[in-house]
Amino acid sequence: xxxxxxxxxxxxxxxxxxxxxxxxxxxxxxxxxxxxxxxxxxxxxxxxxxxxxxxxxxxxxxxxxxxxxxxxxxxxxxxxxxxxxxxxxxxxxxxxxxxxxxxxxxxxxxxxxxxxxxxxxxxxxxxxxxxxxxxxxxxxxxxxxxxxxxxxxxxxxxxxxxxxxxxxxxxxxxxxxxxxxxxxxxxxxxxxxxxxxxxxxxxxxxxxxxxxxxxxxxxxxxxxxxxxxxxxxxxxxxxxxxxxxxxxxxxxxxxxxxxxxxxxxxxxxxxxxxxxxxxxxxxxxxxxxxxxxxxxxxxxxxxxxxxxxxxxxxxxxxxxxxxxxxxxxxxxxxxxxxxxxxxxxxxxxxxxxxxxxxxxxxxxxxxxxxxxxxxxxxxxxxxxxxxxxxxxxxxxxxxxxxxxxxxxxxxxxxxxxxxxxxxxxxxxxxxxxxxxxxxxxxxxxxxxxxxxxxxxxx
Numbered sequence: 001x002x003x004x005x006x007x008x009x010x011x012x013x014x015x016x017x018x019x020x021x022x023x024x025x026x027x028x029x030x031x032x033x034x035x036x037x038x039x040x041x042x043x044x045x046x047x048x049x050x051x052x053x054x055x056x057x058x059x060x061x062x063x064x065x066x067x068x069x070x071x072x073x074x075x076x077x078x079x080x081x082x083x084x085x086x087x088x089x090x091x092x093x094x095x096x097x098x099x100x101x102x103x104x105x106x107x108x109x110x111x112x113x114x115x116x117x118x119x120x121x122x123x124x125x126x127x128x129x130x131x132x133x134x135x136x137x138x139x140x141x142x143x144x145x146x147x148x149x150x151x152x153x154x155x156x157x158x159x160x161x162x163x164x165x166x167x168x169x170x171x172x173x174x175x176x177x178x179x180x181x182x183x184x185x186x187x188x189x190x191x192x193x194x195x196x197x198x199x200x201x202x203x204x205x206x207x208x209x210x211x212x213x214x215x216x217x218x219x220x221x222x223x224x225x226x227x228x229x230x231x232x233x234x235x236x237x238x239x240x241x242x243x244x245x246x247x248x249x250x251x252x253x254x255x256x257x258x259x260x261x262x263x264x265x266x267x268x269x270x271x272x273x274x275x276x277x278x279x280x281x282x283x284x285x286x287x288x289x290x291x292x293x294x295x296x297x298x299x300x301x302x303x304x305x306x307x308x309x310x311x312x313x314x315x316x317x318x319x320x321x322x323x324x325x326x327x328x329x330x331x332x333x334x335x336x337x338x339x340x341x342x343x344x345x346x347x348x349x350x351x352x353x354x355x356x357x358x359x360x361x362x363x364x365x366x367x368x369x370x371x372x373x374x375x376x377x378x379x380x381x382x383x384x385x386x387x388x389x390x391x392x393x394x395x396x397x398x399x400x401x402x403x404x405x406x407x408x409x410x411x412x413x414x415x416x417x418x419x420x421x422x423x424x425x426x427x428x429x430x431x432x433x434x435x436x437x438x439x440x441x442x443x444x445x446x447x448x449x450x451x452x453x454x455x456x457x458x
Contacts, residue, residue, distance in 0.1 A: 003153065003235045004191050006443050012040065013239070017177075020243060026168060030144055033243060037149040041112065048111040055084060056139075056146045059121045063135040063142075066128045074129045078122060085118040093310050113152040115307055119274055120146060124160040126278055133161040141167055150239040154232040156250040156270035163245070170244035178425070180241030185432045185439075187234025192439040195228035222355045226255065229268070255351070258343040259335065260324045263351060271307075275300050298322050313360040320357055324350060 002008070016036045023029040042049050062077035088110055095108055111117075124142070127133055136142040145163050198220045205217050233250040240247045250270050257263035264272050283296040298319075305318020328335065335343060 003232065003239075004188055004439075004443065006440070009188075009440070009443075012043075017242060021172070026170070029172070029243075030140075030167060034140070034144045034147060037144075037147040037152070040149040041147065041152065044112050045109075051084070051111065052117060052146070053143070055081060055117075055121065056143050059125065060136060060139045060142045063125060063128055066125060066135070070129070074125060077125045081118055081121050081125070085114060088114060089306075089310055113154075116151065116153075116155045116157055117146060119157050120160070123157070123274065123278060127159065127161055133164060136160070136164070148240070148245075150236040150243075150245075151247065154229065154236065155268075156233055156236065156248050157274050158247050158270070162248065166245050170246075172244035176244055177242050180238045180243075182428055182432060183238030183241060184235050185238075185435050187231040187236075187238060188439050189435045190227040190231030190234065192231075192442050193435070195224045195231060196442070198224035198227065218352055218356050221359050222255075222352050225355060225358075226251075255348065256344070257347050257351075258340055259332070259347055260321065260328050260350060261332075263347060264321070264325075271304070275304060279303060294326055297326060301325070308358070313357055317354060317357045320354055324354075 016033075019032055019036070020029055023032050038049065041052070058080055059077050062073075062080075066073045066077070092108065092110060124136075124145070128135055136145070141164065142160075144167060145158075145160055151158055201220050202217050202224065205220075230251040237247045237249070248270055250268060252266040252269065254263055254267035257266055280296055280300050283299060284292050285296060286293040301318040301322035302315065303318070304321075305315040308314045308317070338346075
């Protein structure tokens with residue numbers, strides 16, 4: 001189940017948008033959107049629909065008992081919600097070992113978006129305890145927050161405090177629809193035209209054991225995971241905008257970072273802020289001395305690795321970034337004296353190593369790139385050089401261009417478009433049409449690549 005599937009693009013989404021705008025009131029629009037979201041989930045994994053409904057009902061019931069500052073009232077809903085996630089993850093680990101029939105283990109899949117769903121409900125309960133917002137006004141409101149389909153697959157992790165005010169009052173006019181469509185098509189293009197093509201390059205280089213081939217695979221994966229995940233986030237944010245909601249941003253040109261700390265302020269920002277606000281700070285953050293801070297960081301990054309997957313490579317990936325961040329905190333004054341581009345280059349290489357670990361299926365494959373210093377003039381490298389340059393531009397320069405165009409179009413809050421804005425709009429409509437056509441041709445002509453990032457986060 002992906003947003004880039006043809007049935008979703010040309011059947012489910014258009015019908016949902018049409019039905020949504022045929023509804024006469026915000027209340028009826030919300031009801032229709034909840035029904036559509038449940039239908040979306042039922043089409044993907046009907047067996048888990050009841051589980052998610054039950055989890056939401058339990059959280060709503062207990063949230064009415066949670067009182068600001070009372071930890072005891074918070075324990076039960078958090079234990080139940082987190083327990084469901086842990087139990088399902090344990091089943092995924094234990095089943096292949098305990099069941100002799102391999103097909104049974106292969107048929108078991110985690111509920112779609114279980115990690116995002118669980119974290120959203122945990123944040124909901126904790127924020128009530130902290131006095132940041134009141135419990136949901138009704139079970140319906142919490143169901144809409146939990147089930148709304150744009151964020152169910154790959155996030156972002158939206159806080160209820162940000163979502164709740166938009167339930168009863170939000171803008172759903174033509175400008176919002178245009179903004180949403182533009183963002184959705186941009187995300188779809190990043191996923192289908194760039195990320196999937198990078199995946200094809202990696203597949204073609206799978207048998208290349210040279211240093212050049214190995215490093216090109218690593219670079220392609222580095223860009224594939226960015227364009228796929230940021231593309232999925234763009235699609236989610238865009239669809240939410242069509243329906244009048246504003247979701248938090250999830251990426252801010254992460255490969256332009258000049259330190260690992262800077263990178264994690266830009267990459268998957270909703271996850272980073274979740275672990276900061278609900279794990280790191282409650283553990284004491286940096287308020288209880290350096291040793292305790294290091295321990296808190298270790299806990300956070302081990303959990304971050306486990307959140308992505310239960311294999312050892314994900315745990316190692318989390319610990320790897322913990323070590324980098326811990327060391328960086330000690331030497332940051334020295335690093336800041338270096339030229340900005342030198343810091344960027346060092347950071348980029350360290351991030352690349354991290355993705356090598358993330359992609360590794362076992363420890364033996366983690367160090368496949370030991371022949372990097374061998375000659376780098378292979379045919380595959382030459383054939384893929386243009387794509388590599390395009391990826392660099394697409395991940396650094398293109399977001400700035402899009403941001404500038406966006407501000408030129410929508411900074412003015414007046415309802416009437418100027419001539420300049422009208423030219424922008426018409427040009428963007430043409431561009432969106434071309435991109436959508438290219439994406440459609442690509443999806444028809446080839447098997448859609450698997451969701452390499454979102455697939456890890458169920």
